[in-house]
Amino acid sequence: MQDLSSDLPLTFQNVALCAGATKILDRLSLAITPGAPTFIVGPNGSGKTSLLRLCMGLVAPSEGSVRWGGREAVGPGRLAMLFQRPVMLRRSVAANVNYGLKQAGLPRSLRKARMEEALARVGLLELADRPARRLSGGEQQRVALARALAREPELLLLDEPTANLDPAAARGLEEMVLMAAQSGVKIVMASHDLGQVRRLAGEVMFLVRGRLCERAGAADFFDRPSTPEAAAFIRGDLVI
Ligand SMILES: Nc1ncnc2c1ncn2[C@@H]1O[C@H](COP(=O)(O)OP(=O)(O)O)[C@@H](O)[C@H]1O
């Protein structure tokens, strides 16, 4: 029997997203199901962020439908999203995580333990009392990850979360995303870093100019791309 509280599968049926006369995304039909991480890959401006915003329910499609576990609205508190730049409140690290738990409706008596567990998961428990905005970019992104994971999401959406981090901080965050995936959180992540995609992706959705050009298992995508656009992108050639 289908779990009525689940947001998965997340399905797009013939979805278009328009801004004025421009189609940012067009004719997207796809399903996101539990399993290995799904990566949204494509050149700048191909629609990765817009696709994630639709997945999160932050924007409505201009045409077609998006459904979460068969429902037309996002379920309560099972989705979380990380952005390219972490959004930190001008408060302590602990307060940032607690805020997320409060928003998710977790009773106050349960918040402290959940907050500490989440900060321990990202290796930041020692920094719990520091002002969040004073931390490095990599640490702030880990706080954002802790705030998301503390809510025990079913689905975690990440929009190029390592784009502004140095390689060591980026690899650190990758490890934590991988751990979340291994603990059963469904990961949907946008990236234009092909090394990162090779390291983390179970499957790849390749966007070009707002269309889903190719969808394949990660190994197949890299070894046997089925479109000239994907082959060019993997070679590092400009795809426009
Ligand atoms: N609100 C908007 N109004 C007009 N154009 C937009 C808007 N949001 C995104 N776009 C355009 O849609 C295209 C896809 O953007 P985006 O989803 O941010 O792509 P990506 O994340 O792959 O770089 C870009 O050409 C962008 O300029």
Ligand SMILES: [Mg+2]
């Ligand atoms: Mg983007």
